[in-house]
Amino acid sequence: MPIIIPENLPAADILAQENIFVMNEYRALHQDIRPLKIAILNLMPIKTVTETQLLRMLSNFPIQIEIDLLTTETYQSKHTPAEHLKTFYKTFSDIKHLKYDGMIITGAPVEKMRFGDVAYWKELKEIMDYTVENVTSTFHICWAAQAALYHHYGIHNYLLPEKMFGVFKHRINNPRCELMRGLDDEVFIPHSRHTEVHRGEIEKVPELEILLESDEAGVALVISRDGRQVFAMGHSEYDAYTLKEEYERDLRKGEKINIPRHYFIDDDPSKEVIVNWRSHGSLIFTNWLNYYVYQLTPYDLYADSK
Template structure:
């Protein structure tokens, strides 16, 4: 089944070239079926790139998905054309009266700032509070996960001695029988690119939270709450094959101190083509979230949420 997207969204051409089944609004309106309604709060500066990454994963599912895009009104994005925002995005005020099957809150390049100093923090808090009553399952990614854990449960983030940068092996926590990682191998890989972390000892003090996947090297990866109505991912399963390369090349060009991303280049040689170790796990993760935590749980009539 397809992912339903606005007419002329730039991501469409890329997705269609990869044989991802997309359906434009005009065609979707002729079908007598209720698609899953997903809200994407895109906090990343390169919004078109992030849209494409997440739509690619949402579209690799037998479910029809309809996506609305929002950005924060309290911070004006500078790396995305204004005409793109006007055409495809709304602000929170425009959607606060709607209800959604699922929501994704992306990461943001503000992780080294205290939460309260982020320009749009108050607005983000309003959105996260609203999600508790207007969204069935919310997926938080990277800084979005740290922000959600801090706002909802008071979990602090800590600076790392050096950037967690690379592709790391992960495993499910022993005894976890939930469906989020159904079909996963015993070891699976996830990209990380962050300067801060949340710690197991803090999470274990909160009875509502459960750590369900982690890495010996990268630490806590997945935390769930409310039987999957809140899911927190500290890594970037959605990353493209060359996303880490782009970040590495950017930092090198700026003369910043940056280590070669781990488990990424063959022989740790940046002249080589990166190895993609995480694509199948990423597709399965998003498919499981949509199927088991959204589609099979939300009511047909969203107004009853």
């Protein structure tokens, strides 16, 4: 089944060229199926790129998915055209009276800042509190995962001596967890971050379980035992050349940046990249949608409030 997206969203053409089935809202209204309602709070600077990456990850699910794209009110993106935001995005004020089957909160390039110094931190805390009662399951990515672990459980993040940058091999700690179903023994995930969370602090919280970790990249995937919160430190949604583009961008800016590890053939940036994470990422998102959203969400999201 397709993913339902707004008319004329630029991601639609890209996904169609990749033979991914998308459906516009008009066609969806003529099918007698209750789609899953998923909100995506997009905190990334170039929102069109992140939209496409996440829609691609959600597109293989057999149930219709209806997407609401969200942006912050307290901070205006400088890298996405205002007209795009006005046309395709809503704010928390627009949707806070609604309920969702699932929500994705993306990463953001603010890792080196203290949480309280982030311009939209107060707004983000309000949204994270809202998800506890109004969203069946929330998937946090990279900085958002660290922010949510801090907000909900008081777990701190720590600055790394150098950027965790590359594609890393991870082991599964609990293969019986539904989020891990169908994954290989070795799971590859891209990382691009300046901070980390510590295993010891997470282990002190009985409501949390570490599902994936790496000898090089550390803790990579954490879940609350009720399945309502998922915290992903990496970027399973990344395209083949996202790390390459980040690497070349930082070089142009004159920043100190290492070659992304385990990414280029022979770790040589003049050679092609090795894409070994795409199927793992797709399966993680599909498992999340199936076992923690679709299987658990009520048919009537508003039944408790009637």
